[in-house]
Amino acid sequence: MTRKRVKETTIGSKQGASCNELLALLNEYVDGDVDPAVCKEFENHLAKCNPCRVVVDNVRQTITLYRQNEPCKLPETFRKKLHSCLRKHWKKSKAGK
Amino acid sequence: MKELQKQDTAESGLLQAARTGDLDAFEKLVTRHEQRIYGLARRITGSNEDAQDVTQQTFLSAMQNLSRFHGKSAFFTWLATIATNAALKVVRKKRGLPTRSLDEATAPNADGKIPHPEFIADWRDNPERLIHKRETRRLLDSAISKLSPDYRAVFLLRDVEELSVRDTAKALTISENNVKVRLMRARLMLRERLTRFFGDKNRSYAPVDHSHNDPHNTGEQS
Numbered sequence: 001m002t003r004k005r006v007k008e009t010t011i012g013s014k015q016g017a018s019c020n021e022l023l024a025l026l027n028e029y030v031d032g033d034v035d036p037a038v039c040k041e042f043e044n045h046l047a048k049c050n051p052c053r054v055v056v057d058n059v060r061q062t063i064t065l066y067r068q069n070e071p072c073k074l075p076e077t078f079r080k081k082l083h084s085c086l087r088k089h090w091k092k093s094k095a096g097k
Numbered sequence: 098m099k100e101l102q103k104q105d106t107a108e109s110g111l112l113q114a115a116r117t118g119d120l121d122a123f124e125k126l127v128t129r130h131e132q133r134i135y136g137l138a139r140r141i142t143g144s145n146e147d148a149q150d151v152t153q154q155t156f157l158s159a160m161q162n163l164s165r166f167h168g169k170s171a172f173f174t175w176l177a178t179i180a181t182n183a184a185l186k187v188v189r190k191k192r193g194l195p196t197r198s199l200d201e202a203t204a205p206n207a208d209g210k211i212p213h214p215e216f217i218a219d220w221r222d223n224p225e226r227l228i229h230k231r232e233t234r235r236l237l238d239s240a241i242s243k244l245s246p247d248y249r250a251v252f253l254l255r256d257v258e259e260l261s262v263r264d265t266a267k268a269l270t271i272s273e274n275n276v277k278v279r280l281m282r283a284r285l286m287l288r289e290r291l292t293r294f295f296g297d298k299n300r301s302y303a304p305v306d307h308s309h310n311d312p313h314n315t316g317e318q319s
Contacts, residue, residue, distance in 0.1 A: 023211055027281045051217045051302040058217075058288045058296075063256045064224040065291070069237050071136025078149050079131065083124060086156055090120050093161070 019045075019052050030059055108172055116163055123163075127156050130173055133258075134180045140253055141184035143242050151187060155180040170264055177258055178268035181250050188246045212285050214304055218296030227295060240290040244283055251276055252283035 022045055028034045029042050046053045108129070114122035134155055139148035158179050159166075166175055220227075227233050241249055247269075254265045255276065266273045 023213075027277055027284070030284075051214070051304060054217050054219055054302055055214045055288065058220065058292050059284050061220055061224050061295075062284065062288045062291050065227060065233070066237060066241070066252075066257050066287075067259075068224060068228045069234060071132070072139045072145065072148075074132050074135040074152075075145075075149075078152075082131065082149075082153055082156065083127065085153060086124065086127060086160060087120065089157060090123065090160060094118060 019049065022046075022049075022052055023055075026056065026059065030056065030063070105171075109168070112163075112166070112168070112172060123160065126172065130176055131156070133173065134176055137177060137253060137258060138180050138184045140238075140241065140257070141181065141246065141249055142187055143238070147184070147187050151180055151183045154183045158183075170267075173258075174260055174264050174268070177254060177260065181254060181268055185246050185250055192246075212282060212289070214285065215289060216292050216296060216301065217304055218292055218298060218301035220292070220295040221297045222295065236291070236294050240287050240294075243290065244286060248279050248283040248286070251279040252287065255280050256284070 022029075022042060025034060025038065025042065029039065034042065046056060108126070111122045111126050115126060131152065135148055135152045138151035138155070139145065142148055142151065155176055159176060166172070241252070244252065250269060251265060254260045254268055255262065260268065262273050262276050266276045269276070271279075
């Protein structure tokens with residue numbers, strides 16, 4: 001996770017993946033869109049590297065939290081107003097045809 | 098899957114009826130999607146009033162352009178596209194920004210640089226438990242409100258509403274690559290902020306490089 005020493009290997013090379021390479025593929029890994037061979041390399045890295053494992057876990061937890069968070073309820077008064085407005089416009093547009 | 102197919106068939110029927118002038122069918126379509134569209138608008142604008150305006154604009158626009166919807170994407174994706182652009186317009190106007198998104202080539206955040214994680218720690222609790230805590234909603238709202246509107250929109254469409262990368266790109270008229278870059282940054286920024294709230298300091302790790310020359314370096318804080 002350094003900003004100074006970026007390892008120049010590619011994922012799947014003999015030396016293994018660096019944290020930076022892993023971070024670059026984070027989206028694809030979290031979304032399950034990486035090549036299975038790269039995925040294996042990714043998992044080998046995570047097994048040895050706690051910071052990367054935790055970052056991946058945190059990202060997954062972040063997405064889960066936002067997905068499970070119930071959105072604000074549509075106020076009933078607004079709902080009635082919305083439908084009344086739509087009915088009015090619908091009738092007006094049909095009358096004009 | 099069967100349930101989804103049934104829903105799609107029912108929706109196609111309602112769309113067909115609405116196109117031929119059936120107001121009742123159109124209102125049923127509105128009822129199906131109004132909560133989700135309002136929730137999306139509320140999360141982008143951060144305001145109940147703005148979310149109501151955006152929701153109304155979205156369904157009025159859908160009503161007026163129903164004949165232009167050919168069903169190439171899901172009906173919700175079409176509505177979400179209208180709502181997101183209307184919501185972004187409101188937010189940009191409030192912030193004094195141009196009401197149309199910056200040209201992709203000049204967008205300041207499309208440079209592909211990845212923000213480095215700074216605070217790395219296991220969370221004290223899992224999302225299933227956190228979601229039931231009263232303060233969680235406030236923390237989620239606070240964290241997402243600090244993202245730029247463009248990042249917020251990408252994260253919400255892709256990760257919350259689960260649109261594909263292609264549909265998200267089409268909705269925001271940006272490239273798929275730009276969606277990926279913005280999504281990565283949004284995810285990492287939200288992770289950073291939420292980990293500051295939910296992270297366990299006793300299970301934190303230093304954000305140092307460890308290229309695994311030293312097999313004993315696991316990044317653990319001493």
